[in-house]
Amino acid sequence: MPAHFPAHVGQNFTPTTRADIYPPTNPLLSDLSQPTKTVLITGASRNIGRSIALRYAEASVSRIVLVARGTTDGVAREISAINPAVKVLQITADISEPADVERAGREFSAWAGADARLDVLINNAGVLETRVPLCESEPAEWWKTWEVSIRGTYMMLRTFVPFVVATAEKRTGVPGTVINMSSIGAHVAAPRMSAYQSSRFAVLRLSEFVEVEYGARGVNVHSLHPGAVATDMTRKSAMVEEAEDFFIDTPELAAGFLVWLTHKNRSWLNGRYLNAEWDVDELEGMRKEIEGTDKLKMRMVV
DSSP, rough: OSOOGGGGTTTTTTSSSSHHHOOOGOTTSSSSOOOOOEEEESTTTTTHHHHHHHHHHTTTEEEEEEESSSSSHHHHHHHHHHHHEEEEEEOOOTSSSSHHHHHHHHHHHHHHHHHHOOHHHHHEEOOOOOOGGGSSSSSSHHHHHIIIIIIIIIHHHHHHHHHHHHHHHHHHOOOOOEEOOOOOOGGGTTTTTTHHHHHHOOOOOOOOHHHHHHHGGGGEEEEEOOSSSSOOOHHTTTTTOOOOTTTOOHHHHHHHHHHHHSSSGGGGGGTEEEEETTTTTHHTTTTHHHTTTTTTTTOOOO
């Protein structure tokens, strides 16, 4: 991955960029409490997903739903240690398997009961193929990246957006939020990353469909670059070894950004690509520049 991106990717959209959680995005240092909300997170067992869950626990949400292929027992214990009042549902599921996601929906509905509210849906799960040129790739592995990024995100949207819509419609003027994890890599074509970067670009357009079909029903949707984080996924691909000076962001960076994003109605950012590295105060100050325009949306230059 390049250490310096071309201007069109918007890396320096705000003059200041961040690499770690900071006071306006830190629930322990700012009032970001969201005491009535239910938050669902995929890929919640470790790294960025784990940090997102813990920051929402610090924001005193009512319920957190942890979805992952592996165990989330450790994250559930950490949530309880932070805030024992938060109710936690753990669901084991592979989001690329439609039957798993449909079962997850039934488990959530049964657990939530009559109050099956869902305020925040965070599609965080992702995989990265072995980084080789396209013609040297293994088809099943290449396609698995798309299955998680697109089919998995689609299935989560299809299954859980109805809960977000129903929740928003009960609370006039208080939208629900959907976050689909993308990547700054969606805006470039770096060698040996054809499945990951193309699928993350597709996530941007998929998010726009959520806006045009459900925005009027109280759903805000955003595609997020979580920052350059040295996760298990990026380490396994050897990306970190090749660009150690690039992967300097913490998992807490994106987690804090999301807690800030969902704390208020930020419909002026609906349907847009966001970068967790952008300074939130500066981004807020650019509202008039963004609102009512195509800024931060995918459009062809002609």
